[in-house]
Amino acid sequence: MIEKVKEKIIGEKGVNLISLTIAVTVILILTGTIIVSSVSSLKSNKLRNMQADIDNLRDKVSNYYSQYGEIPADRNIEYTNIEHIRSSGVISEAVDIGAFYVIDLEAIENVTLNYGKDYEKIRNKEVTTEEEVNKLTDLYIINGESHNIFYVEGIELDGERFYTDYTSEEVDTVAVDLRYVDGVKIPEGFYYAGGNKEDGLVISDVQGDDLENSKGGNQFVWIPVENGDLEEDKENFATDEKEFVDSVNNNKGFYLGRYEAGIEGTDDIDITNNYDDSWHKADSELWTAWKGGNLVTKKDAKIWDFITVKKAMEVIEEKYNTENIKGRILSLNAYNKVLEFIGKANDTSNFSDWGNRLDSEFNIDSPNAKEFINERDVLEYAEFSGIKKANEAHLLTSGASERNKIKNIYDLSGNVWEYTTIINKIENNTTYINYVSGSAFGDEKIITNNTMNVANDDMGFRVVLYIPEIFEIPNERITKNEEGTINLNTQIEGTEGYINFDVVPKEGYTLESISPKLPYKVTENGKYTFTIKLKNEIGKEIEVKHTVKVDNYVTNPNYWIRFNGGSHIEFSNVNQNTFYNHFTIAIKVKINRKEQASKNYMGLWGNHVGNEGLNMQFKETTTTILGTADMENYYDKWVDIVETFNGSSIKVYIDGELKSTQSTTRRPYTGFNVGTSYLNSDRQMLGEMSCLKIWNKALTDEEVAEMDLFKEDVNVGKDSVYFNLNLKSKKEVESLGGKFVGSDYKFFEN
Numbered sequence: 001m002i003e004k005v006k007e008k009i010i011g012e013k014g015v016n017l018i019s020l021t022i023a024v025t026v027i028l029i030l031t032g033t034i035i036v037s038s039v040s041s042l043k044s045n046k047l048r049n050m051q052a053d054i055d056n057l058r059d060k061v062s063n064y065y066s067q068y069g070e071i072p073a074d075r076n077i078e079y080t081n082i083e084h085i086r087s088s089g090v091i092s093e094a095v096d097i098g099a100f101y102v103i104d105l106e107a108i109e110n111v112t113l114n115y116g117k118d119y120e121k122i123r124n125k126e127v128t129t130e131e132e133v134n135k136l137t138d139l140y141i142i143n144g145e146s147h148n149i150f151y152v153e154g155i156e157l158d159g160e161r162f163y164t165d166y167t168s169e170e171v172d173t174v175a176v177d178l179r180y181v182d183g184v185k186i187p188e189g190f191y192y193a194g195g196n197k198e199d200g201l202v203i204s205d206v207q208g209d210d211l212e213n214s215k216g217g218n219q220f221v222w223i224p225v226e227n228g229d230l231e232e233d234k235e236n237f238a239t240d241e242k243e244f245v246d247s248v249n250n251n252k253g254f255y256l257g258r259y260e261a262g263i264e265g266t267d268d269i270d271i272t273n274n275y276d277d278s279w280h281k282a283d284s285e286l287w288t289a290w291k292g293g294n295l296v297t298k299k300d301a302k303i304w305d306f307i308t309v310k311k312a313m314e315v316i317e318e319k320y321n322t323e324n325i326k327g328r329i330l331s332l333n334a335y336n337k338v339l340e341f342i343g344k345a346n347d348t349s350n351f352s353d354w355g356n357r358l359d360s361e362f363n364i365d366s367p368n369a370k371e372f373i374n375e376r377d378v379l380e381y382a383e384f385s386g387i388k389k390a391n392e393a394h395l396l397t398s399g400a401s402e403r404n405k406i407k408n409i410y411d412l413s414g415n416v417w418e419y420t421t422i423i424n425k426i427e428n429n430t431t432y433i434n435y436v437s438g439s440a441f442g443d444e445k446i447i448t449n450n451t452m453n454v455a456n457d458d459m460g461f462r463v464v465l466y467i468p469e470i471f472e473i474p475n476e477r478i479t480k481n482e483e484g485t486i487n488l489n490t491q492i493e494g495t496e497g498y499i500n501f502d503v504v505p506k507e508g509y510t511l512e513s514i515s516p517k518l519p520y521k522v523t524e525n526g527k528y529t530f531t532i533k534l535k536n537e538i539g540k541e542i543e544v545k546h547t548v549k550v551d552n553y554v555t556n557p558n559y560w561i562r563f564n565g566g567s568h569i570e571f572s573n574v575n576q577n578t579f580y581n582h583f584t585i586a587i588k589v590k591i592n593r594k595e596q597a598s599k600n601y602m603g604l605w606g607n608h609v610g611n612e613g614l615n616m617q618f619k620e621t622t623t624t625i626l627g628t629a630d631m632e633n634y635y636d637k638w639v640d641i642v643e644t645f646n647g648s649s650i651k652v653y654i655d656g657e658l659k660s661t662q663s664t665t666r667r668p669y670t671g672f673n674v675g676t677s678y679l680n681s682d683r684q685m686l687g688e689m690s691c692l693k694i695w696n697k698a699l700t701d702e703e704v705a706e707m708d709l710f711k712e713d714v715n716v717g718k719d720s721v722y723f724n725l726n727l728k729s730k731k732e733v734e735s736l737g738g739k740f741v742g743s744d745y746k747f748f749e750n
Helices: 003-068 083-089 117-123 241-250 309-319 330-342 699-708 730-735
Strands: 073-078 099-103 140-143 149-151 156-157 159-163 191-194 201-204 221-226 255-257 262-264 277-281 295-297 327-328 370-375 378-383 417-427 429-436 446-451 454-456 465-466 478-479 497-500 510-515 519-523 526-535 541-552 559-575 583-591 599-608 615-619 639-645 649-654 657-663 668-674 687-694 719-726 740-750
Touching: 003 140, 003 149, 003 156, 083 730, 099 117, 140 559, 156 510, 221 330, 241 327, 241 465, 295 309, 309 687, 330 417, 417 446, 497 541, 519 526, 730 740
Parallel strands: none
Antiparallel strands: 073 099, 099 140, 140 149, 156 159, 191 201, 201 221, 221 255, 255 465, 262 295, 277 454, 327 465, 370 378, 417 429, 429 446, 478 497, 497 519, 510 526, 526 541, 559 668, 559 687, 559 740, 583 639, 583 687, 599 615, 599 668, 639 649, 649 657, 687 719
16 A cells, blocks of 8 residues: 555656656747747847937938038048948948938937937047047948938847848938038029039039039039128129129029030021121120020030120020029129139139130040131031140130139130120220130130120120029018017027018019918027918919028126125216216126025115115015016026116116106216115125116117127217226226225126
8 A cells, every 4th residue: 555655656756747847848948939039029129229210310300401401410520430331231322422420419409319329429529530430339320412321330130230221122222302512502403413512512403413424414513602792793784683692692602504605406507697707796686696506504515605695694594584593694793703712813814724725735635525616618516635735726615624624613714705794884885795704815804895796706605593582581680579679689598589580572472471480489599490481473382491590699798797795896986967967877787586585675786865866776575676667587697777867757678678667856976886875784786797888868769779788898879978887807997996895796707
């Protein structure tokens, strides 16, 4: 019996051990699967997090680019540690053709990322050089041309490393339709072709066109006018001079034909009528010898010569006259801007070193170059190659030699003369036109002996494009009030200001909306972009971005003094009889309410008896100045307080706005104090003061509104300034006769 029991127990134990072994094995297998699955899931989550980051950044970068015309990146530091990304196949050689840069996360608002923590080292200036930045890998970088975004470190999954949110099989080879490059607007219907703003930014009307192997597009180079200081030419025949100048100054530049104007689609030319060797006296001011054909601005094009100046303008306007772009020929002032851009503004030479001129010699680089043959019975273009020698005159197709190019602009100093819009003189009912660039036969930069109805084989033109203004903004302003009536000169950061501007549509357009709505409240410096929607006569809606740059804000004044309740400044040398009948006093102060709360009266400054004489007192119990102007909203920040007296009433202004008017009289006294009154000791100032200014007349509402107390000098009512104290130093105070009483004060400098 006992043996049977033993067998039973042993048997049961044996079964249990086997079951346990099997169970453990199963558990181990399942656990391993779970662990592998968890690791894979974790890696998948990491990849999804990176992809979410890039998707988020793509939206933010796109919004930033549409607002400011540039990507949020420091283009001074190129990121070159990308060979591992390039070898993965996700960088497209077709569209990622530009340099790579670290995305400036500080420039993007409201962005939260899973990766990219190394950017903090750049933000905190722990790394500053390109070499140091290239050692960082936990970074998001962006291609300057395609705007494609990559994560340098990458995420590994199943033996493959991912650097962006697409794979090598999904690479997009279609270039992004850039609307801005280097902050330069690319008009609708045109595309970025290469270059940059400094060395010559080129656009084309064919997408995918480039600088070296053109795909047949008409190409134009951006001419920067960064100061917006182009002036109208006084004597000209152009009807769009003001429109052109306004556009150039608003957009900070214009586009110039990369090549001289050419003609294609015809070989038919007829100059038999009224032709005398070199000059053709046309029957009309609108004449050209070429029959048919199309205007082009391309390499290897036949030059459009034998054309009058007005016909040249007409040909351009027929091709370029839309809502997006308008065309014309050069004005003299615009030509001078071109010379400034290429560094030839002060060059008094004959330009033979970079132009096709009689005394120049250069290689013909283009295999398609041709020469215009103009003989009595022969008018044609013939093959031309090799060297153009000195003392030989050859009119060549456009862009024949790389030697004659500066900043991506060809043949500006020769080949043909080029018309301008300038009228040189009018004699005997004959109008003479300026033209520029010289020719194979001339040395002058500006030549002025062609009439309106004369053309020849050495006379051509060059297309200028500008972005038309479909509305005007005649009164853009940053104001202190929502109504837009008080201009904000300088303001402390954090205090409210308002962007206001008026939009006046040009004829044929109506204003639909401005977003965000005006007035738009701001409290700090920055670029604020508004979308202006207009409609044209046929109901087409047009969106235009308008960016307002706010730079009125500062953190603190440049200097100030802090009174700590135990000191003040006496000016006993001032005789108020000289200005007491009419005066204005102004101070910039910051009152700390918490510190002032223990004081019954807080004297900003004053010498008074029964509230007469010059005084400006601040009463804690009612939080008012002079009992009527509520100051509660102005604690703990810098404010301007201005008081005027016209002989019968006092006006008090805070930050340029009238807050109270009281009927009163004033009796003069000698001297005044700054930081206390002449009465009880509890009327001591606790707080900062930057300046004190006194005029011997009552300034107007408009003058008070325009007052800028941040400025050391007085910017309004200068003829009436009696006293101008800027609290910069003890020496500066004492130079005006001030005497310090007590030592509980401190000067600060920003």
